[in-house]
Structures are given as structure tokens and as C-alpha cells.
Amino acid sequence: MTSPFxxxxxxxxxxxxMLRAMEVDYRLYDGKQLQIACxxxxxxxxxxxxFGGSISALATICxxxxxxLKALEAGVNCDAVIxxxxxxFLTPARSELTATCECTIPETFTSRLQAGRRARLDLTVSLHSDGQCVANFNGRYVAVPT
Structure with missing residues (x-):
């Protein structure tokens, strides 16, 4: 597993x-978009x-x-939890699976973390295989400063 983080x-x-077993590959992070695959x-x-569990795991870890990453960019070490x-699930994935998350961080996320408080982040992840969207994921995450 390579990682640019x-x-x-x-x-x-x-x-x-589990991420090693799934052979997760961290492809892209440009500050706005994260893309991982397996x-x-x-x-x-x-x-x-x-396997549906692998699709769920890839979306969750994305x-x-x-x-x-967004907590670290705010200068805060945290424990992130879902x-x-x-x-x-839209259709079966028959080849490499790519998960993509694009997000705009609300100001409250950064300000709450920098104040030492928990902050939540609602994210959407789209999962593609062979150029086709195979699943859509919505998750609410909580970042807890450590």
C-alpha cells in the first residue's frame, strides 16, 4: 500500500x-479530491x-x-470515526474499484477542531468500476482532537 499522506x-x-489484504492503493489527493482504489x-x-463488504470498506476508509487529512490541514491531530x-449499490463491480471523495470543508469544522472540540463532516464517496458508477456512499464522520 503506497501513500502520499x-x-x-x-x-x-x-x-x-484489512486495508493491506484489500490491496488499497492511494492514488490522488490534491486538497479537494481524494481517490483510492483496489x-x-x-x-x-x-x-x-x-464483495459488498469490500465496497463498503473502501468507501468508509475513503x-x-x-x-x-482535513483535520491535519487545520493543524489538529485527531481520531476520526464514522x-x-x-x-x-447500483450495479456489480467487475474490475478495479475506485473510490472518489470531493469535499468542501465548512468553516465550523476547522474552527471547532482548532478550539479543541469535536467536529463533524458529511461526505459523499462515489465508487466506479470500468468507468461506471457502481455505488454511492454518504457518511457522517466525527473528528475528535487528540
Missing amino acids: PLALQEKLNKIP PLSPNINDKGTF GWTMTS AEQNLQ
């Missing part, structure tokens, strides 16, 4: 064995498509990573 976040990600082979189900999620 700060060392503190890389260390947290490296402690999650191959089909370690995530395959009995139908030859992506939002978790975005929350963690509080609520909704995942809509």
Missing part, C-alpha cells in the same frame, strides 16, 4: 490489516464481482482518510 496518517492506515482479485465474491453511513 503525512507520516502520522500513513502509520494509522498501515495499522489496519483490485478485484483480493476482494472477489462467489459471483466473480466485488471518507475516514479525507476527514483525517458516526453514520448509507451505501447504495
Whole structure:
């Protein structure tokens, strides 16, 4: 698993064995968009498509990573947790799966964290395979300053 993220976040990600087993690849982070992916082979189900649990895990970790990155950009180390999620499966994924999260951070997220308070972030992640949207994910994350 390669990662273009700060060392503190890389260390947290490296402690999650499931991400290594899924072969998660961190592709892009430009401050506004995060894109991660994983191959089909370690995530395959009995139908030859992506296991729903892997799709859910990739979406969840994409939002978790975005929350963690935005907290670090605000100058705050935090523990990010998912509080609520909704995942809509649209069609089977038959090849590499890519999760993309784009977000605009509300000012209250940064100000609450910098004041040492919990801050929530609502994120959307779209999941694509073979150029087709296969699932949509909405998650509410909470960043807790450490």
C-alpha cells in the first residue's frame, strides 16, 4: 500500500490489516479530491464481482482518510470515526474499484477542531468500476482532537 499522506496518517492506515489484504492503493489527493482504489482479485465474491463488504470498506476508509487529512490541514491531530453511513449499490463491480471523495470543508469544522472540540463532516464517496458508477456512499464522520 503506497501513500502520499503525512507520516502520522500513513502509520494509522498501515495499522489496519484489512486495508493491506484489500490491496488499497492511494492514488490522488490534491486538497479537494481524494481517490483510492483496489483490485478485484483480493476482494472477489462467489459471483466473480466485488464483495459488498469490500465496497463498503473502501468507501468508509475513503471518507475516514479525507476527514483525517482535513483535520491535519487545520493543524489538529485527531481520531476520526464514522458516526453514520448509507451505501447504495447500483450495479456489480467487475474490475478495479475506485473510490472518489470531493469535499468542501465548512468553516465550523476547522474552527471547532482548532478550539479543541469535536467536529463533524458529511461526505459523499462515489465508487466506479470500468468507468461506471457502481455505488454511492454518504457518511457522517466525527473528528475528535487528540
